[in-house]
Amino acid sequence: xxxxxxxxxxxxxxxxxxxxxxxxxxxxxxxxxxxxxxxxxxxxxxxxxxxxxxxxxxxxxxxxxxxxxxxxxxxxxxxxxxxxxxxxxxxxxxxxxxxxxxxxxxxxxxxxxxxxxxxxxxxxxxxxxxxxxxxxxxxxxxxxxxxxxxxxxxxxxxxxxxxxxxxxxxxxxxxxxxxxxxxxxxxxxxxxxxxxxxxxxxxxxxxxxxxxxxxxxxxxxxxxxxxxxxxxxxxxxxxxxxxxxxxxxxxxxxxxxxxxxxxxxxxxxxxxxxxxxxxxxxxx
Amino acid sequence: xxxxxxxxxxxxxxxxxxxxxxxxxxxxxxxxxxxxxxxxxxxxxxxxxxxxxxxxxxxxxxxxxxxxxxxxxxxxxxxxxxxxxxxxxxxxxxxxxxxxxxxxxxxxxxxxxxxxxxxxxxxxxxxxxxxxxxxxxxxxxxxxxxxxxxxxxxxxxxxxxxxxxxxxxxxxxxxxxxxxxxxxxxxxxxxxxxxxxxxxxxxxxxxxxxxxxxxxxxxxxxxxxxxxxxxxxxxxxxxxxxxxxxxxxxxxxxxxxxxxxxxxxxxxxxxxxxxxxxxxxxxxxxxxxxxxxxxxxxxxxxxxxxxxxxxxxxxxxxxxxxxxxxxxxxxxxxxxxxxxxxxxxxxxxxxxxxxxxxxxxxxxxxxxxxxx
Numbered sequence: 001x002x003x004x005x006x007x008x009x010x011x012x013x014x015x016x017x018x019x020x021x022x023x024x025x026x027x028x029x030x031x032x033x034x035x036x037x038x039x040x041x042x043x044x045x046x047x048x049x050x051x052x053x054x055x056x057x058x059x060x061x062x063x064x065x066x067x068x069x070x071x072x073x074x075x076x077x078x079x080x081x082x083x084x085x086x087x088x089x090x091x092x093x094x095x096x097x098x099x100x101x102x103x104x105x106x107x108x109x110x111x112x113x114x115x116x117x118x119x120x121x122x123x124x125x126x127x128x129x130x131x132x133x134x135x136x137x138x139x140x141x142x143x144x145x146x147x148x149x150x151x152x153x154x155x156x157x158x159x160x161x162x163x164x165x166x167x168x169x170x171x172x173x174x175x176x177x178x179x180x181x182x183x184x185x186x187x188x189x190x191x192x193x194x195x196x197x198x199x200x201x202x203x204x205x206x207x208x209x210x211x212x213x214x215x216x217x218x219x220x221x222x223x224x225x226x227x228x229x230x231x232x233x234x235x236x237x238x239x240x241x242x243x244x245x246x247x248x249x250x251x252x253x254x255x256x257x258x259x260x261x262x263x264x265x266x267x268x269x270x271x272x273x274x275x276x277x278x279x280x281x282x283x284x
Numbered sequence: 285x286x287x288x289x290x291x292x293x294x295x296x297x298x299x300x301x302x303x304x305x306x307x308x309x310x311x312x313x314x315x316x317x318x319x320x321x322x323x324x325x326x327x328x329x330x331x332x333x334x335x336x337x338x339x340x341x342x343x344x345x346x347x348x349x350x351x352x353x354x355x356x357x358x359x360x361x362x363x364x365x366x367x368x369x370x371x372x373x374x375x376x377x378x379x380x381x382x383x384x385x386x387x388x389x390x391x392x393x394x395x396x397x398x399x400x401x402x403x404x405x406x407x408x409x410x411x412x413x414x415x416x417x418x419x420x421x422x423x424x425x426x427x428x429x430x431x432x433x434x435x436x437x438x439x440x441x442x443x444x445x446x447x448x449x450x451x452x453x454x455x456x457x458x459x460x461x462x463x464x465x466x467x468x469x470x471x472x473x474x475x476x477x478x479x480x481x482x483x484x485x486x487x488x489x490x491x492x493x494x495x496x497x498x499x500x501x502x503x504x505x506x507x508x509x510x511x512x513x514x515x516x517x518x519x520x521x522x523x524x525x526x527x528x529x530x531x532x533x534x535x536x537x538x539x540x541x542x543x544x545x546x547x548x549x550x551x552x553x554x555x556x557x558x559x560x561x562x563x564x565x566x567x568x569x570x571x572x573x574x575x576x577x578x579x580x581x582x583x584x585x586x587x588x589x590x591x592x593x594x595x596x597x598x599x600x601x602x603x604x605x606x607x608x609x610x611x612x613x614x615x616x617x618x619x620x621x622x623x624x625x626x627x628x629x630x631x632x633x634x635x636x637x638x639x640x641x642x643x644x645x646x647x648x649x650x651x652x653x654x655x656x
Contacts, residue, residue: 058650060649063654124534125531125535126534147521227523232470233653243471245365246365248365
């Protein structure tokens, strides 16, 4: 290809790719540079690995990483696991399926912060869930559910919020499987689980990977659910980043930010590869 | 010869720029009488106040100033850290957007006041105005306009008012007697940090007013961390100042650290129960305050000065005490609307100085919160 053609291709790509590269590239560059001591807002700028070495030695940082990965991985798995049966159920239109699909996608329209506050109101000490539990006689006193230390509240919110993403991606993939393929599997003696694990899952693996990756990246960097409904003895990485930033410690905030970007990148790749390998092993 | 000429030209240019910049930042009202300043303020006609808290309420509160002087007060949306960053980001601009900058005593301690702000020596003489608050000496540059105090909010329906816990030992006894009826936050607000910081100060016996971080001071904190860990099962960690008060109002908690002005404001707006009470324990809890200053590059310096004069006057401070429950920041103001009797004010403590304060917060998270 001639240089002129290369130039033409580059020019055609510039409006889209160029914008992405410039916008994302500058942000990533500044974050990485700040984590190494440059672009200090107050004080002197200059290369140092001090911020990284201080951060890596802190319990606060390692717990924050573990916690964010825990929320990211489980949210992705739960959302996809719940979306599959729903996608299969809605595979063929039936009376009311449109309405059910619309209701299931409603969480997309509700901002996370609003959902978190609503959730806290419902499960609060004197909220309706506790009132119901006492009315049914399951407990004499209210049960303290707010900000539980296992982050079950955050996982419920993440799954509720992300299930529609997985459902959108998986519904399209499941609808792409023809009846003949499933009938053939049934004729060959495949039960429900075998049809799912050996036919449906492998044929929809791209949708599953996309769902896992998108949900993992969103959940691993959770802020709004965590600050409202999350455990008080743990901090997500986004929360930690904001804590440092609020103190004016932009360099430490950048260390957390760069780490979060790396975890999102590596973690999503591992989840996508893991999903494919798991299915391949099941098929062999 | 050519080199010398170039050098001379560069020096002259630099000098001209310096003079120009200084002139741009001067906003010098010192040669003017107060009447002249008021007259210039009315010509300017507008003052932009960067304040981060209770913005809607403050927009209502400043209406009397607008009516009295015919000067519009604009309060933009923004957070404390956002406003702080804006001040720093535009410090070298000839004319900035901020006419009056508000910050907590803590935040002011991180700023170089003489480099960033104009002296407030143009204000009319008033010995009642406060420049030393929350461990900050504002000198000629900063005046307090908002006094606040941390203490413990309690539900009188659940707590014996004649036996309110006053010391760390008594608080621990309360925790043991009434498990999980006491909660405090360690983030999203300063009431909880004031509580644990004072418990650590009392138990360690160390001076927190010195910001120096030494091994001796750090190791002395361990006994305080042990105190919290021994009773960890019997108290709760809340998510914020607001969460603590809301959970008292809801009946879940009986006691929690709170800000006096925050609780008073919520009660006045009917957002929490009006019967919740507040006290300052004898072990001491931190008092703080917010101050105002005029950036050197303020666009409307005269209007800013007139506004600060109004804001820190006895009349406005009395009104703030009545409407917001603040501790007045003018000695001539009336503080009869406060939630606590004046006698309890003697238990007011100062915030630990920086960087020790941040060190204490980090260690508390690592040694207490993460051990739960």
